[in-house]
Amino acid sequence: MATMHDVARLAQVSVSTVSYVLTGTRPISQATRNKVLAAMAQLEYQPNAMARGLASRRSRILGLLMPMDERGLGATETAFVTGAAAAASVAGYHLVLSPVGGGDLDDLRRLASQRMLDGVVLMEVQLADERVTVLQEAGVPLVLIGRTGDTSTLSYVDIDFDQTVREAVAHLVGLGHRRIVYVNHSAATLASGYGPALRTRDAFTAAMTGHGLEPVMIAAEDSAAGGRAALAAAFAQAPELTAVLAMNETAIFGILGELTGRGLSVPDDVSVVSMVTSPQVAELATPALTAMTSPGSALGRIAIEALTRHLDGPADLRHQQLLPCTLEIRGSTAQPRSRHPLGADQ
Amino acid sequence: MATMHDVARLAQVSVSTVSYVLTGTRPISQATRNKVLAAMAQLEYQPNAMARGLASRRSRILGLLMPMDERGLGATETAFVTGAAAAASVAGYHLVLSPVGGGDLDDLRRLASQRMLDGVVLMEVQLADERVTVLQEAGVPLVLIGRTGDTSTLSYVDIDFDQTVREAVAHLVGLGHRRIVYVNHSAATLASGYGPALRTRDAFTAAMTGHGLEPVMIAAEDSAAGGRAALAAAFAQAPELTAVLAMNETAIFGILGELTGRGLSVPDDVSVVSMVTSPQVAELATPALTAMTSPGSALGRIAIEALTRHLDGPADLRHQQLLPCTLEIRGSTAQPRSRHPLGADQ
DNA sequence: CCGCTTCGTCGAAACGCTTCGACGAAGTTC
DNA sequence: GAACTTCGTCGAAGCGTTTCGACGAAGCGG
Numbered sequence: 218m219a220t221m222h223d224v225a226r227l228a229q230v231s232v233s234t235v236s237y238v239l240t241g242t243r244p245i246s247q248a249t250r251n252k253v254l255a256a257m258a259q260l261e262y263q264p265n266a267m268a269r270g271l272a273s274r275r276s277r278i279l280g281l282l283m284p285m286d287e288r289g290l291g292a293t294e295t296a297f298v299t300g301a302a303a304a305a306s307v308a309g310y311h312l313v314l315s316p317v318g319g320g321d322l323d324d325l326r327r328l329a330s331q332r333m334l335d336g337v338v339l340m341e342v343q344l345a346d347e348r349v350t351v352l353q354e355a356g357v358p359l360v361l362i363g364r365t366g367d368t369s370t371l372s373y374v375d376i377d378f379d380q381t382v383r384e385a386v387a388h389l390v391g392l393g394h395r396r397i398v399y400v401n402h403s404a405a406t407l408a409s410g411y412g413p414a415l416r417t418r419d420a421f422t423a424a425m426t427g428h429g430l431e432p433v434m435i436a437a438e439d440s441a442a443g444g445r446a447a448l449a450a451a452f453a454q455a456p457e458l459t460a461v462l463a464m465n466e467t468a469i470f471g472i473l474g475e476l477t478g479r480g481l482s483v484p485d486d487v488s489v490v491s492m493v494t495s496p497q498v499a500e501l502a503t504p505a506l507t508a509m510t511s512p513g514s515a516l517g518r519i520a521i522e523a524l525t526r527h528l529d530g531p532a533d534l535r536h537q538q539l540l541p542c543t544l545e546i547r548g549s550t551a552q553p554r555s556r557h558p559l560g561a562d563q
Numbered sequence: 564m565a566t567m568h569d570v571a572r573l574a575q576v577s578v579s580t581v582s583y584v585l586t587g588t589r590p591i592s593q594a595t596r597n598k599v600l601a602a603m604a605q606l607e608y609q610p611n612a613m614a615r616g617l618a619s620r621r622s623r624i625l626g627l628l629m630p631m632d633e634r635g636l637g638a639t640e641t642a643f644v645t646g647a648a649a650a651a652s653v654a655g656y657h658l659v660l661s662p663v664g665g666g667d668l669d670d671l672r673r674l675a676s677q678r679m680l681d682g683v684v685l686m687e688v689q690l691a692d693e694r695v696t697v698l699q700e701a702g703v704p705l706v707l708i709g710r711t712g713d714t715s716t717l718s719y720v721d722i723d724f725d726q727t728v729r730e731a732v733a734h735l736v737g738l739g740h741r742r743i744v745y746v747n748h749s750a751a752t753l754a755s756g757y758g759p760a761l762r763t764r765d766a767f768t769a770a771m772t773g774h775g776l777e778p779v780m781i782a783a784e785d786s787a788a789g790g791r792a793a794l795a796a797a798f799a800q801a802p803e804l805t806a807v808l809a810m811n812e813t814a815i816f817g818i819l820g821e822l823t824g825r826g827l828s829v830p831d832d833v834s835v836v837s838m839v840t841s842p843q844v845a846e847l848a849t850p851a852l853t854a855m856t857s858p859g860s861a862l863g864r865i866a867i868e869a870l871t872r873h874l875d876g877p878a879d880l881r882h883q884q885l886l887p888c889t890l891e892i893r894g895s896t897a898q899p900r901s902r903h904p905l906g907a908d909q
Numbered sequence: 910c911c912g913c914t915t916c917g918t919c920g921a922a923a924c925g926c927t928t929c930g931a932c933g934a935a936g937t938t939c
Numbered sequence: 940g941a942a943c944t945t946c947g948t949c950g951a952a953g954c955g956t957t958t959c960g961a962c963g964a965a966g967c968g969g
Contacts, residue, residue, distance in 0.1 A: 230948075231948065231949045233948075233950075233951090234947085237947090239926095240928095243928095244945095245948085249947075265925055267613050269926055270613040271613040271956085273954085276613065278679075285644055295632075298662055299662060302631075302662045311661075313660065314660035315659055315660075316645060467847070471849075473849075474849035478849075500787050501813070502787075502816070503819075503820035566956090568955080577918065579918075579958080579959095580918060583958095588958080589917080590916060590917065595918080610956075614954065615955080615957075616956085617954085617955080617956070618924055618955075618956040619956075620924075620957095
């Protein structure tokens with residue numbers, strides 16, 4: 218492994234000159250630069266990241282902290298990661314993903330305090346999230362995906378749930394649906410303060426009320442069985458429902474199965490819209506699901522851009538931004554059966 | 564940020580003594596140790612990872628290189644990652660995931676040569692994989708998930724496809740099925756030298772021939788539409804088929820949809836077995852899929868253990884191991900319709 | 910009680926880089 | 940052409956650890 222010393226000796230310049238060629242922090246004549254570059258090439262020189270990091274006090278590594286639960290990463294999260302990695306690369310940083318589990322706050326504290334990471338993007342933020350506190354105390358620059366309850370002091374990027382729900386509801390209402398049930402995450406998830414679940418709940422209530430309709434929400438476990446149970450509950454609460462809006466990517470397969478099981482057809486008897494869903498998952502279902510597609514890759518890019526601006530720029534500016542999901546109409550929504558063809562009230 | 568110097572001063576010992584307390588490389592008296600530990604606690608000392616890495620020439624960071632395609636990470640891969648992370652933590656290493664894209668071999672070379680990673684686990688290895696060459700040339704300790712064509716010189720952990728296919732076929736044959744179609748990945752994937760696709764193809768041929776049956780394989784695109792097309796092709800080639808064995812987690816939903824579309828019931832008319840599938844995905848389908856569950860978490864653990872042994876132990880031993888998937892019977896397999904109730908040949 | 914290990918600790922030299930101050934040489938300003 | 944800048948380069952001092960050699964102080968066999 219060649220070091221800077223070797224390069225300097227071969228190019229007959231001082232070590233610092235080699236460093237300046239590499240970092241561009243001071244002007245270097247073209248002739249010298251060429252000599253140094255040639256020496257580097259000849260020796261296949263690669264700078265040692267540790268030494269660089271120690272001397273400059275920055276690693277040029279960004280961390281993406283993602284809780285890995287057993288559900289896995291959907292296409293949405295993957296798009297997010299690739300978008301983030303690309304943006305980091307453009308800014309001259311490496312991105313590493315760290316699968317931090319839920320419990321190990323100490324582990325997180327260690328990771329953050331060891332100065333290995335110049336900055337961090339934190340995914341799946343809860344309304345009250347201890348991890349944010351730990352990271353802030355450790356003084357690590359931070360961008361959130363999602364929002365804590367108190368959004369005032371931090372940078373974040375998040376989905377505009379309000380807008381997303383409003384658009385989904387508008388699509389269904391526009392088709393003529395009046396009885397729309399919202400299938401959310403589980404009651405436990407709601408109670409734990411999971412932002413997306415709470416925000417969509419409120420947005421749904423607001424959107425339906427805005428249309429003069431009654432909001433009905435069902436909490437469903439994150440499983441196919443949970444979806445089946447939720448649909449049963451939905452029919453119990455609103456027997457005349459004609460549309461289901463679902464936030465729960467796992468439960469939705471149970472909902473579809475149960476619908477078919479009851480001899481109801483999608484979309485002729487019941488329309489289904491899936492929220493915050495990737496095209497890949499939407500296409501798995503038969504019929505393919507009309508869905509609100511999440512802006513995964515843009516979300517990742519924006520988060521990293523905000524973080525690097527935070528690091529390279531001098532200011533401690535905040536970046537707070539919401540991105541809506543976009544409606545993609547596929548085969549699972551249609552006008553309700555002819556009873557209300559033009560959206561007349563029942 | 565307190566440094567070792569601060570700790571040493573407060574504890575009234577030398578810097579090296581503090582280091583020995585931390586690393587345990589030399590004996591330290593109980594009294595001194597306590598003084599040092601107290602000082603550390605008081606100052607909330609956290610060792611600087613860069614300095615440590617520079618001086619010791621090891622970062623205690625392991626990399627998991629995973630190509631991130633748009634499909635996302637299934638529950639299988641997730642289990643793999645969490646298994647690996649847990650094992651790394653036990654061995655005193657951090658695990659970071661690096662989403663290396665397909666094209667950027669230079670990026671990989673840089674990452675590998677900068678000595679930031681003590682060792683690397685490489686996922687989704689192709690039969691002929693340039694990444695392996697790059698990593699080997701950079702001198703990075705390496706464990707593969709999957710195998711290259713020439714397995715002689717490297718450490719790897721992989722699924723025992725032979726055994727897995729044999730067990731799946733045995734299950735179906737045991738139920739009385741004689742006409743079994745294997746739905747593999749796409750022709751393009753096969754042509755690209757994707758090991759699992761090729762190995763299962765050969766294993767399927769061997770297993771069927773071993774039972775005196777004719778092997779029929781269909782290549783399917785990785786999409787629901789691909790699955791539907793594959794099923795049509797299967798019926799064209801083997802009209803009397805009673806069972807489908809599928810390797811393709813995405814296509815299988817199309818297969819199920821098409822089966823239902825043709826008015827055929829699962830499992831009464833056609834049995835379906837999904838290969839290398841996680842329970843979570845298997846449960847999404849209606850009926851839940853009988854599947855060969857991959858040993859994800861064990862695979863990750865074993866890979867990391869092999870790698871750390873490679874690093875800490877002196878020997879340059881190879882670790883080569885195959886793990887079979889386990890059969891989990893759910894609702895998608897049954898005896899074929901009464902025509903052949905006891906497995907009589909047609 | 911004398912020479913020998915073993916124990917516990919220290920000081921100093923790396924590790925490979927960045928960055929600061931200095932300093933000739935050359936260019937600019939009046 | 941004297942007094943300043945700016946340019947291009949160098950040497951040296953860190954950055955915060957680990958690790959090596961050294962060295963008193965005990966402990967021990969004879």
